[in-house]
Amino acid sequence: MATSAASGVMNPLIGKFTKLMGDEYKKLKGVRKGVAFLRDELSAMNAALEKLEFMEKLEPGTKDWRDHVREMSYDMENCIDDFMKDIGGADASASADFVKRMSRRLKTLKVRHRIAGEIQELKARAVEANERRLRYKIDDCNTSCGSVDIDPRISVMYKDAAGLVDTDGPKKEVASLLAVTEKKLKVVSIVGFGGLGKTTLANQVYDDLEGQFDCKAFIPVSQKPDMPRLLNSLRLKLGINESSGICEVQDIIGQLRKHLANKRYFIIVDDLWDEEAWDIIRCAFPEDGNGSRVIVTTRVEAVAISACSYHYEHIYKMKPLSSENSRRLFTSRVFGSENKCPSNFEEVSNEILKKCGGLPLAIITIASLLASRRERSRNDWENIRNSLGAQFSINPTLKGMRSILNLSYMNLPLHLRTCFLYPGMYPEDYEILRDELVRQWMPKALSVICMEQIWRTLG
Template sequence: MVIDGRVSEFIDSLDNDRDQQLKVVSVLGSGCLGKTALAQVLYNKFAGQFDCTTFIQVSKRPDVVRLLRDMLTQVQGQQPTEDSKELDLASSIRKHLQDKRYLIIIDDIWTASTWDIISHAFPKRNRGSRVITTTQMEEVALTCCCYHSKHIFEMRPLDHDHSRKLFFNILFGSESDCPKELKEVTNKIVELCGGLPLATISIASLLSSQPVIKMDLLAYLCDSLSSCLWTSPSEGTRQVLNLSYNNLPRYLKICLLCLSMYPKGHTMWKDDLVKQWVAEGFIHTTGVQDMEKVAASYFDELIKRRFIQPLCIKYNNEVSSCTIHDVVHDLIADKSKEENFNVVIDSSRKNVALSHKVRRLSLLFGDAKYAKTPENMRRSQVRSLTFLDYLRVCLLFQSLSFFVC
């Protein structure tokens, strides 16, 4: 993340804050302005100063029980029992944090009601604990901060200087290393990205993946970006990501589309994805190549191209877990639907009738106790079936052999 003057001042203000009362700070801004990236910077910078830390991603349609389970798992280091209820989970978190100094990051809250539930888990002790939330909704930010507007930091697009720094650092290592003949057109591309971090990063990563940066590709990107009609930062970023997606090799597109089966904000582990891609037959090797090593290289390439966001990074800089940005998730979900690649059903959708051509089916149960077979579907066409979350009783596919990840 490029840290400009405003962001640097905000980080310094948190670093120099010696108030011992529990304080909630909210990062407010439209989608794709870098709120999650800033939250990760804050988490990495300050986590070592606290007894307990957790980073939770909420999303637009949250499963609050799953969120509280994840939070409790992070703070106490072990999974709670499967039948834990919402109030029990909040009480257990509060009890565990009672005598500790804690840092909680809650990313992407959409409703005040979600905050009201989650906030019951935080004991209001005078140990200098901090809760940092991110949201696109001003009313939610105010609610989180108890209407103390001074505790809200509003994100803005990057200015042109910092956009250029971000772009050229990814593409060439620094702006001074950019060939003179490319300066004019690359500056135009940076300008067209509108100061949106993810859009700028996506285009720079696309170009950096090319063996040679050719003027015809730069001209194509300029023309494509110039013709985009952006109604919001999220829409602009999506159109840039669509350009990057269209320029992916087919084998990376397939592996990326596979991620659409997971809910927004879901943490995915590299080892699990590698095994899933191999089991699905997405990895094609020649000679004596190891399939899992090839699959791991695909994962690393999607990280490099910024379609996947790293979460847990090992000491050797290897990414072990990841998530994907909501805008990327929306994009690949639409692409998946267009190509009939994967069908996702969650427990809130009742009496879903599916095409007989379903090839991959992902079932998101949340905390649902019962599930029924989707209607109007020839099970013989399903190649793989994925279960996610806490399934108690499942009356499904009694005669089907399937892959479960």
């Protein structure tokens, strides 16, 4: 991703150099030559940077070169911005006024001298960086993962994601923990590693049981919850319309308690990370013997225990998918309607699945990656198998999952990688509106073809 950031800086910079070569700057005779030189040098470096984006691991020397180029690009951009400001404003329109103003300014020896000096200095840095590029043979780097176009089938596959496997058993178990024999408020925790399917299971149970309750809501919490916002959103989900300027946590809690009192409610508190957050959220749930239920999902065992007040028997521990169910999920995702793995892919599929350790998120990510390959080749699958850490199935750590997600990211074409990074600007669990996201992408001069592809992928 660091390389992506580097070429992300480089592209606008090359654009600025191209602008300086345009008609409106043609009076800058001496400077234009230097600018043309810099643009060509940067374009060559950018091509190398783009190539590096497809590589998972970089040699230390290559990494250094990439970081060096990134720093240099920032400096160059600052310098060019100052330069444009000096000669008439960053928004250099082609107005006659501007050209006159600029050429008048350039006549002052001081400005001309400074600009010429700076261009010389930038040239020296660019030459040095390009020489290092040749020295490190960066252009010869092997691209182990080639760019792939997104297969139009992929959107269909994501819709098939509704095809969950092995949910009946876990759903029954959680439902029995929630059974309404007790009138007291009961909290059930679902605990397990990231990507094991906690949220999916809680959702399934919610869909099945919601009819038995007077009111219900699903609230995502996340690592650093903004408590007033979270409680306010719970208020809205429960249909509390009393509009007031209330924004103090205890006032919102008071309102929630009043609303929930004497009702049988069912609330899912999804993705809870710490006990402090729970200590606040739980205050909103009155205990008045109506058979109300709360499900908490969390990755953290201590939080699961504390949420159900140390009733260990109220905890449901997520289990990984069995190898048979893993294969079902994988096969339906990769082969779609064929739903059968060709015999020459069986062995490599089994090895890939072994490395996924029964984790649905890992299986889906890898399956989607394989499904998106334009051609199905065993060699390609074996390369992907080799890229997966062997330790993941034994010890499914976040690092292992990250490497699986990274592999999938590395296989996106460049323009989609940039799009993919945008949602990272939003806080965790924030509801991202599709149109808003597309508006953010637009000014980045994404090509029409690219936008069409994205629309197709979004359905």
